[in-house]
Structure formats: C-alpha cells, structure tokens
Amino acid sequence: MIDHDGDAWESFAASVHVPRLIGIGTKMECPMTSREIRESFLRFFHNRGHTLVPSASLLPDSPNLLFTNAGMNQFVPIFLGQISPPFHPPRAANSQKCIRAGGKHNDLEDVGLDTYHHTFFEMLGNWSFGDYFKKEAIAWAWELLVHQWGFPKERLYATVYRPSPGEPGQFDEESYRHWAQLFQAEGLDPSRHIVFGSKKDNFWMMGETGPCGPCSEIHVDLAPEGKGGPQRVNQGDPHCLEIWNLVFIELDAREDGSFVPLPARHVDTGMGLERVCAIIQGTEKFRRFGQVPDDYQTDLFRPILEELQNLSGHCYEGTLPDPGTRGRTPEQKRDIAFRVIADHIRMLTFAIADGIYPSNEGRGYVVRRVLRRAVRYGEVLGFREPFLHRLVGMVCATLGDAFPEIRRAQPEVEEWICREENNFLRTLAKGMELFRQEVSRKTSALFPAEKAFQLYDTYGFPIDLTQLLAQEEGMEVDLAGFQKLLDEQRRRSQEAQRRVTIEVVDTEPSSPVTEFVGYHTLEARARIVRRKNGRIITDKSPFYAEMGGQVSDVGTLTHQGRSYSVHDVQRRGQALEHWVEPGCPAQEGEEIILAVAQARRLRIEIHHTATHLLHWALREVFGPATRQRGSYVGPDQLRFDFSCPRAPNREELKRVQELVQECIQRDDPVRWVLRPSRDVRNDPTILQFFGEKYGDIVRVVEIGDYSKELCGGTHVRHTGELEWFTITAERAVGAGVRRIEAVAGPALLDVIREELPKREEQYRLWKKRFPELPALDPLEIPDSIRESWQAWERWIQQWEAIRTWLNERDHQKEQNRKRSAKELAQKLLAKVEGKKDEPVVVVHLGEREPGDLLALAQALKSLGWGGMAVLTGHWKGKASLVVLVGKHFRHTFHAGKLVQKLAAAIEGKGGGNQELGQAGGGDPQKLASVVKLTLEELQSQGSFRAVQLEAEIPVFQLQPVKS
Numbered sequence: 001m002i003d004h005d006g007d008a009w010e011s012f013a014a015s016v017h018v019p020r021l022i023g024i025g026t027k028m029e030c031p032m033t034s035r036e037i038r039e040s041f042l043r044f045f046h047n048r049g050h051t052l053v054p055s056a057s058l059l060p061d062s063p064n065l066l067f068t069n070a071g072m073n074q075f076v077p078i079f080l081g082q083i084s085p086p087f088h089p090p091r092a093a094n095s096q097k098c099i100r101a102g103g104k105h106n107d108l109e110d111v112g113l114d115t116y117h118h119t120f121f122e123m124l125g126n127w128s129f130g131d132y133f134k135k136e137a138i139a140w141a142w143e144l145l146v147h148q149w150g151f152p153k154e155r156l157y158a159t160v161y162r163p164s165p166g167e168p169g170q171f172d173e174e175s176y177r178h179w180a181q182l183f184q185a186e187g188l189d190p191s192r193h194i195v196f197g198s199k200k201d202n203f204w205m206m207g208e209t210g211p212c213g214p215c216s217e218i219h220v221d222l223a224p225e226g227k228g229g230p231q232r233v234n235q236g237d238p239h240c241l242e243i244w245n246l247v248f249i250e251l252d253a254r255e256d257g258s259f260v261p262l263p264a265r266h267v268d269t270g271m272g273l274e275r276v277c278a279i280i281q282g283t284e285k286f287r288r289f290g291q292v293p294d295d296y297q298t299d300l301f302r303p304i305l306e307e308l309q310n311l312s313g314h315c316y317e318g319t320l321p322d323p324g325t326r327g328r329t330p331e332q333k334r335d336i337a338f339r340v341i342a343d344h345i346r347m348l349t350f351a352i353a354d355g356i357y358p359s360n361e362g363r364g365y366v367v368r369r370v371l372r373r374a375v376r377y378g379e380v381l382g383f384r385e386p387f388l389h390r391l392v393g394m395v396c397a398t399l400g401d402a403f404p405e406i407r408r409a410q411p412e413v414e415e416w417i418c419r420e421e422n423n424f425l426r427t428l429a430k431g432m433e434l435f436r437q438e439v440s441r442k443t444s445a446l447f448p449a450e451k452a453f454q455l456y457d458t459y460g461f462p463i464d465l466t467q468l469l470a471q472e473e474g475m476e477v478d479l480a481g482f483q484k485l486l487d488e489q490r491r492r493s494q495e496a497q498r499r500v501t502i503e504v505v506d507t508e509p510s511s512p513v514t515e516f517v518g519y520h521t522l523e524a525r526a527r528i529v530r531r532k533n534g535r536i537i538t539d540k541s542p543f544y545a546e547m548g549g550q551v552s553d554v555g556t557l558t559h560q561g562r563s564y565s566v567h568d569v570q571r572r573g574q575a576l577e578h579w580v581e582p583g584c585p586a587q588e589g590e591e592i593i594l595a596v597a598q599a600r601r602l603r604i605e606i607h608h609t610a611t612h613l614l615h616w617a618l619r620e621v622f623g624p625a626t627r628q629r630g631s632y633v634g635p636d637q638l639r640f641d642f643s644c645p646r647a648p649n650r651e652e653l654k655r656v657q658e659l660v661q662e663c664i665q666r667d668d669p670v671r672w673v674l675r676p677s678r679d680v681r682n683d684p685t686i687l688q689f690f691g692e693k694y695g696d697i698v699r700v701v702e703i704g705d706y707s708k709e710l711c712g713g714t715h716v717r718h719t720g721e722l723e724w725f726t727i728t729a730e731r732a733v734g735a736g737v738r739r740i741e742a743v744a745g746p747a748l749l750d751v752i753r754e755e756l757p758k759r760e761e762q763y764r765l766w767k768k769r770f771p772e773l774p775a776l777d778p779l780e781i782p783d784s785i786r787e788s789w790q791a792w793e794r795w796i797q798q799w800e801a802i803r804t805w806l807n808e809r810d811h812q813k814e815q816n817r818k819r820s821a822k823e824l825a826q827k828l829l830a831k832v833e834g835k836k837d838e839p840v841v842v843v844h845l846g847e848r849e850p851g852d853l854l855a856l857a858q859a860l861k862s863l864g865w866g867g868m869a870v871l872t873g874h875w876k877g878k879a880s881l882v883v884l885v886g887k888h889f890r891h892t893f894h895a896g897k898l899v900q901k902l903a904a905a906i907e908g909k910g911g912g913n914q915e916l917g918q919a920g921g922g923d924p925q926k927l928a929s930v931v932k933l934t935l936e937e938l939q940s941q942g943s944f945r946a947v948q949l950e951a952e953i954p955v956f957q958l959q960p961v962k963s
Contacts, residue, residue: 031285032149034277034300038095038124038402041271044144045093045126053087053094055403058354059363066363067356071096071125072247072268078129079211079249079266082573085129086677093126095273097350097403101366108370112340112377113321115278115294119370120347122273130264134216137246137267138178141218145244146186149276152286153186155221157229157240159195161202161214168203168259169251172214179216195219195233204247204268209255211262215247220279224290238292243279244271274300294318296339300398304342307394312381314338337380344374345388348417349395353409355627355643357736358420364734371417372424372460386421389414412625415645416736424460431459433914435466439473440891449481456482457489514576518542518553519672519714522596528588529575536578536586542596543578545571549631550608550713553601558593559586566594599746601714603635606722606745609670609703609715610660611638613725614742615687616707617659618642621652628687629737633713636750637728637743644738653727653740660725664744667720668704672711675700686710724748724789748785752792756781759799766806774802814851821855825863832867840868840889840938842931848873850920853882857916860884868893870902870934874924879906881930883917890914898937905933 032040046052056074058067065073071094077083085092101108101119110117128137138158145151158179161172180190196202197217205212221229223239232240249266251259277300278293280286295301297318305316316338319331328336351367352358358368374388392414400407438451447470455461467477512529517540526538536557543566546552552569557580568579578594586592611633619626622644630641648656677698680686686700687709701711703719716722722744728751729741743751756779767773779795781788832839845853853871860869866886873880881902885895896910899917903910906926910919 031281032277034273034298035401037149037276037280038122038273040148041124041144042093042095044148045091045140048091048140049089050091050093050126051087053092055094055096058097058099058351059356066366067099067101067351068096069098069100071098071123071270072127075127075129075268076206079206079268081263087129090129090131091127092129094124095402096123096125098123099347099351101347101370108373111343112336115292115296115320115339116275118274118295118343118346120343120350124271124273124276126267126269128267130266133265133267134174134246134248135178137248137269138175138182138216141244141246141269142182145218149280150286151220152226154188155226155229157193157195157219157221157233158183159197159202159217159219159233161216162196162198163203164198167199168212168253169214172202172216172248175214175216175248192230195230197234201234204249205253209253211249211251211266212253212259213248213250213265215245217242217246218244222279222283222289222291222293226289239290241275241279241293243275244269274298296342301342303398304345304391304394305338307391308338308341308381311387311390312383314381333380337377340377341374341381341388341391344370345391346395346399348374348388349392349406349413350403352413352416353406355629357416357643357645357734359734359736368420369460371420372427375421375424376428376460386418386425388421389418392417409625411623412643412645419645427459431455431461434459435461435469437914439475442473442475445475447475447477449478449485452477452482453485456486511573512537512575514538514574515540516542516544516576518544518596522555522598522601524594525591526594527591528586531586531588534580534582534584536580536584537572537575538578538592538594541569541576541578541594543569543576543594544596544601544604544714545569545576547571548711548713549611550604550633551635553596553604555594555596557584557586558595559584559590600635602716602721603745603747604633605714605716607635607638607743607747608633608711608713609719610722610725610742610744611640612701612703612707612709612711612715613660613663613719613722614638614640614656614740615642615709616663616703617656618740620659621656622648636747637741640740640742641733641737642740643736645736647732648730648738653730656740657725657727663704664719664722664725666704667718670701670703670715670717670719672699672701672715674698680710721745723785726789726793746785748789748792749781752781752788763799763802766802770806770809774805776802817852817855818859821852821859822862824856825859825865828860829863829865840870840934842870842934843872844927844930845871845873847875848880849875850880850882850918853880854918857882857884861886861915870898870930872927872930874927877924878920879908879922879924879927881906881908881910881917881919881922883912885915885917893937901937902930902933905929 042052053074056068060066060068060073062073062076068074072079074096075092078085097120099120108119111119126137126140142156145156146153160176160179161169163169163171176194179194183190183193202215202217203212204215219229219233219240219242221227221232221240223232223237229240234242247268247270249268250262252262253259274295275293277298278295281298282291282293283289296305296316309315314334317331317335319329319335321328321332321336348367348371351363356363356367358364358371371388375383378387392410396407396410406413434451435455438448447466452461452463452466455466456463463477463479463482467479470477514537517524522542524540524542526540528536529539530537543553543555544550546569553566554568555566556563557566557578558564564584565581566578567581570577570579611631615628618640625643627643628640629643630639632639674697680688680698680700685708687707698710699712700708701713701715702708725742725744726748727740727742729739731739733739760776763773763776776798777795779791782791828841828843832841843856845856850873853873856871857869861884866888868886868889869882869884871882871884881899883895883899883902885893885898894914895917896912896914897917899910899912899919903919903922906922906929908919908922910917912918
C-alpha cells in the first residue's frame with residue numbers, strides 16, 4: 001500500500017513498470033495508448049489522496065466466487081466491517097484484472113460474436129471507505145473524463161436511482177442534486193442529461209443480504225449526430241455505452257427484507273479499460289463519430305491479432321455475424337475465431353499465472369473449457385497442431401509492464417497450455433470417433449440431442465461445431481432436445497448452489513479481544529472475559545488457534561487448583577475461543593492459568609519451520625514459479641501442496657531433501673520481525689501470496705538469509721532443532737498440484753515404529769513366494785533421532801534394492817510374455833485360411849494367466865491383422881476372455897459389448913472399448929460353449945460356420961457361408 005506523496009508515486013510506477021507520461025496534468029496528445037490511459041487514471045486519483053493498490057489475484061478469497069470479477073472483491077472485508085481500512089486517508093485506487101467466464105457473471109458464449117464481450121478484462125476503480133461520498137465521486141469522475149481525457153461533455157449522460165413501487169431505498173436525491181449542479185455549471189440541461197433508473201439498472205447489492213446502495217452510471221453517446229442520448233441510455237444501442245459506474249454503498253439489506261443505513265458509507269466505482277480504450281482510440285480522441293467502438297481494434301488486442309495472423313496465414317478483417325441469422329460467411333467465421341482466440345489467450349495467461357490451473361472441477365474446469373474452446377476455433381484458422389502457447393509471449397509483451405507476474409510465470413504458462421492442447425487434440429479425436437459412429441448408424445436426418453449433448457458435455461464440442469459436422473453429413477442437430485438437456489443441467493447446477501447470507505460484522509467496542517502471548521511463553525495467567533457453551537474467551541492466551549495450516553494447541557486450564565483439558569482453540573474475530581472439557585466451573589471475571597502442552601507444541605514448531613525450509617528448497621529445485629497451494633502443520637507430520645505441472649522425479653525429490661538437511665546441519669537462526677504492511681507489499685524477497693489478507697502490521701519469519709515469508713505461526717529458534725528431515729510421500733492431489741508429506745524431529749521415530757513392522761511383514765510374504773529373494777538385514781532402532789534415521793535410511797536402501805529386484809523380475813516376465821505372444825500370433829495367422837483381414841477365430845489357450853490372453857490380442861493387433869479374435873483361458877479356477885475386433889469388423893461389432901455377452905453366459909463380468917474387450921471370473925467348465933456363443937452372435941449379422949484348424953490347440957475359424 002502506498003501513500004500519495006511524490007516519492008510513493010515513483011515507487012509504485014517502478015514496481016509495476018508503468019512508463020512515465022510527458023505532461024501529466026495537461027491534456028494528452030491523441031491517440032492515448034492503453035498504458036497512458038491506465039497510468040493517467042491512477043495518477044489522477046493518487047494526486048487526490050488515494051493509495052494505489054496492486055491488483056488482487058484472480059483466485060478470490062470468497063468461496064462463492066469462481067474468479068475475481070470486480071475491483072471491489074478484495075475490499076469486501078472492509079465493506080463488511082471485518083477489518084479496518086489499511087489506508088490513510090481511507091481511500092484507494094487500482095487497475096484490477098478480472099475474469100467473467102462462469103457463475104453469475106458469464107460472458108463466455110458471447111465472446112467473438114461482438115466486439116466488446118470478454119472473459120478477461122481490466123477494471124479501473126477508486127474507493128472511499130467511510131471517507132468522501134457522492135459529491136466528490138461525481139465531481140472527480142467528470143473532471144477526469146471531460147477535463148483530463150477530453151470526453152465531449154454534451155455527449156455524456158448520468159443515470160440516477162429512482163425506485164419503482166416495492167423497490168428498496170429512496171430516490172437518490174443527493175446524486176441528482178450534484179449532477180444537476182454540474183450539468184448546469186457546464187451550460188447543459190440536467191433534464192436531458194440525467195436519466196432515471198429503477199433497481200434493475202441503478203441499485204447494487206453484494207448478495208441477497210449485506211451492504212448495498214444506489215449507483216450512478218455515466219454513459220456516452222457516440223452516434224454521428226450525438227443528440228439522442230436520453231432515449232438511447234440503457235436501451236442496448238451500441239452507439240450509447242456505459243463507461244463508468246459509481247456505486248454508493250449506504251444500506252444494509254437484512255434477512256427480514258428491510259434496508260437500514262450502514263454505520264459508514266462507502267464509494268465503489270468501476271470502469272472497463274478495454275471499453276475506454278475503444279472509445280478514445282476508435283474516435284481518434286473524439287474527432288470521428290458514428291462507428292461502434294471495437295475493443296479488438298485497440299492496442300490491447302492488435303498485437304495479439306497480428307501475431308495470430310502471422311501464425312495462421314489468414315487476415316483479420318473485423319467482420320461481424322449478422323444478428324439473428326444462422327448462416328455465416330467464411331470471412332465471418334474466421335474473424336469470430338480471431339476474436340475468440342485473442343480474448344481467450346489473455347484469460348488463460350492471467351489465470352494460469354495466478355495459479356488457477358486447468359482441471360476437471362470448479363474454476364479449473366472453466367479454464368480448461370476456455371482453452372479447449374480456443375483450440376476448437378483454431379481449427380477454423382487451419383491449426384491442426386498446438387498453437388495457443390505460442391501466443392503467450394505476445395500477451396506478456398502487451399501487458400507484462402502493468403502485470404509483471406505474467407512475465408515471471410511465462411514458461412510455466414506456456415508449458416501448461418501446450419500440454420493441455422495436446423491432451424485435448426487427443427480428446428477431440430475420440431469425440432470425432434463417437435460422431436462418426438452415430439453417423440454410420442443413422443436412421444434419420446436428425447442428429448440425436450443425446451449424442452450432441454454428450455459431445456458437448458464429455459468431449460467439449462460446442463453445439464455449432466456439431467451442427468457444422470452434421471451438415472456435412474446431410475443431417476441436422478435436434479437443437480430443441482439439446483437445449484432441453486442443457487437447461488436441465490443448468491437447473492441442477494443452480495439447485496446445488498447454496499444460498500449465502502452476508503452479514504456486517506459487529507464492530508462494537510464490547511467485542512472481546514484476546515492478546516496472544518504464545519510466541520514467548522507457553523503458560524499465562526488470564527482473566528475470563530466471555531463464556532458460552534463450554535467455550536471460554538480470555539483477555540490473553542498462550543494457545544495458538546488453528547490458522548494458516550497450523551493446527552491449534554491443546555493443553556490445560558487450571559481453575560482454583562484443578563486442571564481441565566483444552567482440546568481445541570478457534571479464532572473468533574479478534575478473540576481466541578478455548579474449547580474446554582465439560583465440568584469446568586470457571587466464570588466470567590475469574591482468573592485462570594492456561595498452559596500449552598509443551599512437547600506437542602515443539603513438534604508443531606519443528607514441522608512449521610520444516611515447511612518453510614521445504615518451500616524454499618522446492619523453489620530452488622523447480623524455480624520461482626513454484627507456489628504454495630495449501631499446507632498442514634501438525635505434531636505428527638507436515639503436508640505441503642504446491643503447483644507443479646509434472647510429477648517430480650526421484651532425483652529432484654532427493655535434492656529437495658538434501659537442501660533442507662543442509663539447512664538443518666548449519667543450525668541457521670530462525671527469527672521474526674513485525675513490519676508495516678506497506679513496506680513489504682512490493683518486496684520481492686519476501687514470499688507472500690495473492691488472495692491473502694494482511695493488516696497494517698505483518699510478521700515476517702526469516703531463516704538464515706535465504707527464506708523470508710509472511711507467517712503468523714510458531715517456530716523453533718534454530719534449524720538444528722529439527723535434527724533430521726525426510727520426505728515420506730509425494731503424489732498428485734489435483735491438476736497441476738502435487739503434495740509432499742514429510743516428517744522431522746521426534747515424529748521421525750513414530751514413522752519408523754509404524755512402518756517397520758509393515759515392511760518386515762511384506763518382506764516375509766515376498767520371501768515365501770520367491771525364496772531366491774535377496775536377504776534383508778534386521779533393523780535395531782537407536783535412541784538418538786539422527787542415528788535412528790540414518791540407520792533407517794540404510795535399511796530403506798536395502799528395501800529399495802529388493803523392490804528393484806522384483807521390478808526387474810516382473811519386467812523380464814512381461815518381455816517373455818510378449819515374445820511368446822508374438823510367436824503364437826504368427827503361428828495362428830499362418831494357420832488361418834482365407835483373406836488376411838476377414839477371418840474370425842476362437843482360440844482356447846488352456847491354463848494361462850489373463851495377461852497372456854491380453855498379450856496375444858495386442859500381438860495380433862501389432863501384426864496388422866484386421867480380423868476378429870475371441871481368446872479364452874483359465875487360471876487358478878477362474879475363466880478369462882479377451883475379444884479383439886479388427887478394422888474389418890469395427891463397424892459391425894463392439895468388443896466391449898460382445899465380451900459382456902460372452903462373459904454373462906459363463907457367469908463372468910467384463911467390458912471394454914470398440915477395439916478390445918476383457919472379462920473374467922466365470923466358470924472354466926463353460927468355456928467350451930464360447931465357440932457356439934460367438935457363432936450365434938456372428939450369425940445375427942450374417943451366415944458363418946465353425947472350422948477347427950488343429951487338434952492339439954482348440955483353434956476355430958468362423959467362416960462366412962457363401963450363398
């Protein structure tokens with residue numbers, strides 16, 4: 001956070017790489033670039049006492065938001081009274097990156113069809129938290145638009161809230177008065193330039209309950225004559241556009257339907273940078289009117305479109321589809337694709353840079369859907385290979401000065417997008433296979449709605465792509481049925497959403513506050529200030545409340561010489577609530593003694609310091625793009641989730657562990673200092689994460705001279721107290737998110753004691769099965785943690801050597817199986833009569849493992865055989881079936897469905913895909929009937945007969961009977 005003096009402006013401009021403008025405070029030369037518009041907005045409000053606040057992450061704090069979709073999101077705790085404004089005076093301004101591609105605000109389906117809908121955009125905004133109100137907000141908006149940027153005043157119109165019957169609040173007479181005075185002073189008629197709006201257009205609400213209030217929008221008329229503004233405002237006229245919304249938060253909506261005044265009134269404004277650029281640049285600084293503003297003709301999009309032209313070999317002509325018509329010219333289709341891709345690559349770059357990775361759920365699913373949508377539109381421009389990742393550099397070149405985080409994350413973003421492109425191209429191929437299957441069995445000229453919806457929902461096909469494919473086959477899609485299925489899905493999704501109640505926090509002086517003294521002591525005498533339902537709040541406490549991944553302390557509460565257990569501690573506002581066992585008679589006002597369980601706290605502190613060391617080591621090995629995605633710090637272990645687009649290999653994890661161990665052996669000091677938030681906000685040496693909220697004073701935990709993080713948790717004083725550190729597990733927990741589990745200090749001995757019996761028992765089972773297995777020495781655990789773990793690691797090396805021996809044995813067995821299968825496949829094909837790609841064979845292999853049958857099928861396939869094979873065998877009293885359907889029979893038979901029918905007849909179960917099916921678990925005595933059953937299935941499609949090829953191995957060829 002930055003004050004509004006001259007040095008602070010220089011500091012802010014340097015931190016976000018904003019270029020200096022010549023002649024700030026005077027009218028600028030035409031045309032203004034997007035950089036100049038952004039900087040002039042920030043400078044204007046900076047000079048009027050506003051703190052310049054960096055953009056919040058696109059990953060919002062609120063669990064009810066998919067993405068940060070407005071500039072006010074990061075200030076919600078201030079509006080709700082949960083925290084005090086950390087600005088002096090309490091006013092702020094910024095340019096906030098926003099995404100609207102899901103949830104309540106979803107512009108995704110409109111992108112590309114016009115020139116102004118976007119999934120990603122910048123929102124310029126200024127805020128007042130209980131400071132200035134309507135008069136200043138309106139006057140400054142006018143001053144910036146007219147006297148700084150040169151908007152023609154006669155073309156500007158303001159809307160004012162006038163409720164219809166039954167709508168909340170009252171006529172916004174205060175805003176009307178300020179606007180009327182301003183227009184009169186400019187020689188304009190207020191009755192023409194002020195337009196009244198009802199709740200739909202001019203009343204803002206945070207949710208069903210909570211802060212709300214009237215808003216006043218500013219519109220500009222860009223029609224050639226520029227005189228029809230009042231009739232065009234809020235009527236969907238593309239020449240009359242809203243450019244700025246001034247929201248006045250002054251009411252609190254209660255659950256009972258009432259609206260009461262808030263203790264403090266706030267201002268929240270928002271202005272889209274893309275639209276302002278389109279207006280200023282599209283009119284050549286208000287010299288040319290009549291054309292509809294086009295965001296894609298601004299310097300925010302032109303460089304991306306030009307790069308896309310170079311990659312595709314096509315030209316962007318800026319054509320738009322005719323409203324209400326289904327048919328589109330080739331030029332219109334290409335231009336839609338250009339706009340979609342240019343928009344989507346901006347959204348993808350910023351989302352992934354902020355740690356929102358493509359996945360199958362939540363906001364990650366939206367990112368994946370946007371990426372796949374861009375890939376599909378790439379086909380219109382002739383792309384058949386990954387291309388999106390090649391546009392990331394241009395996005396970074398265009399917006400990296402204002403948002404340096406995307407430049408830092410550019411390699412990671414490119415890697416993510418390229419891998420997702422490759423994956424989707426494979427999925428696209430599978431979807432096309434489903435489409436072709438449906439077309440091959442078509443019974444009418446109408447493509448089924450169920451299949452169209454399956455392509456949309458499962459394979460990511462937009463309905464217009466399915467329509468295009470169907471038209472090429474002389475079919476039409478059942479759009480009505482598709483829309484019905486889509487509506488049902490949306491209804492289920494809406495019903496699953498919970499109703500959220502937003503409340504303004506009680507900020508009365510009577511709210512209890514607990515002083516936390518647990519950084520320096522584990523025992524304290526305290527006074528009870530509130531007690532309710534066995535939960536006790538005291539004036540001070542050494543107990544750490546669960547927060548930031550660290551579990552809460554436990555311990556005892558002593559009252560009049562008797563102790564009671566404290567089994568949990570939770571933070572309630574600024575108070576610590578102790579959960580005490582039933583029967584404690586202590587009452588409000590009485591003194592007690594609180595004592596934290598020391599041994600448990602030490603284990604937690606060891607693991608918290610180890611977490612910081614692990615985070616540092618991961619960034620050393622995998623690069624600075626590595627981001628923490630969650631953590632657990634407890635007495636038993638630590639868990640650390642971090643962003644990583646691929647699985648770390650054994651050597652990388654070993655290096656991470658070695659780096660942490662080196663820090664422990666150096667016995668580096670661990671210290672913490674309190675610093676003003678404004679001093680550390682832009683300090684690149686201190687790890688801090690988007691989405692986290694900090695007060696005026698923050699706590700910086702430093703280890704040696706290499707690890708610095710904002711952290712409120714408890715820690716040891718020297719790294720040597722960890723004694724030993726090891727990673728016990730590593731796995732994926734989501735798309736692009738890996739989890740490391742580790743232990744340090746005394747918890748190491750717990751791991752050994754728990755794991756050793758399990759591994760010894762596993763070794764005994766292996767030894768019984770494979771007597772030739774190498775020996776495993778017995779392990780004795782010394783008392784010293786360091787010596788114990790060194791002995792354990794030596795023992796683990798033996799364990800891993802045995803695992804390697806087993807893996808090599810399995811690998812050799814698999815190689816032998818493949819070689820035998822290939823020899824048998826060649827022998828079988830040599831026996832088959834007729835054309836190479838037509839025969840159907842049934843082969844009984846006798847006592848064979850299921851893997852042998854599968855290997856034979858794969859061998860037949862690798863030899864290019866186009867026929868069909870039904871392979872049977874039995875192993876340890878259970879039957880096995882494998883069905884291979886070659887290319888000659890693929891349009892007639894489905895391997896998975898056929899194997900299910902055969903398996904049911906022998907009391908087994910199975911399934912598979914079009915090409916390969918597998919089943920097992922049936923009665924081996926009934927395998928003799930498989931030839932007959934297969935023949936029956938074949939005869940349902942034509943006439944076949946069974947011919948036994950040789951006696952020693954039951955091999956039958958099922959030949960078509962010629963008429």
